[in-house]
Amino acid sequence: MLQSHKRVLYNIYMQEFVENCIMDEEVKKKIKSYLPNKSDIISMERVFSLFADKTRLRIVLALSIMPMIVNDLVGVLGINQTTLSHQLAFLRNLGVVEDARRGKNVVYSLKNKTALTLLSCALDFIDEDNAKVEELVVDF
Structure with missing residues (x-):
């Protein structure tokens, strides 16, 4: 219960931070440079759909x-x-x-x-903080 309460407070904090944060164009450009290109995004989507x-x-x-x-x-x-x-x-x-x-x-x-590494990461994601998948979905 305490962990869930912390998540709610964190989400509220992050929402307020984002709403009050104005990035300059240089920061936006830098962030975009770290993102994968469209072709890689499509390939990643294919990988995740494979395991869907x-x-x-x-x-x-x-x-x-x-x-x-x-x-x-x-x-x-x-x-x-x-x-x-x-x-x-x-x-x-x-x-x-x-x-x-x-x-x-x-x-x-x-x-x-x-593929095993990817599935292992998925299991770690589910097990993090002993949370259930349903709780994770609700939080996001």
């Missing part, structure tokens, strides 16, 4: 533990094979996962380990 699907998130998290074949992923995730295959193809085409034939089976594994 809970099935894809679960696949990546499962494969972060160990490489698996489709049947094992179906069992672990409890989803049908058609959905899984569709999402694996999507992730493979974007370079997030890779597949390798091992006899009769195709083993899927993470190709892009940076």
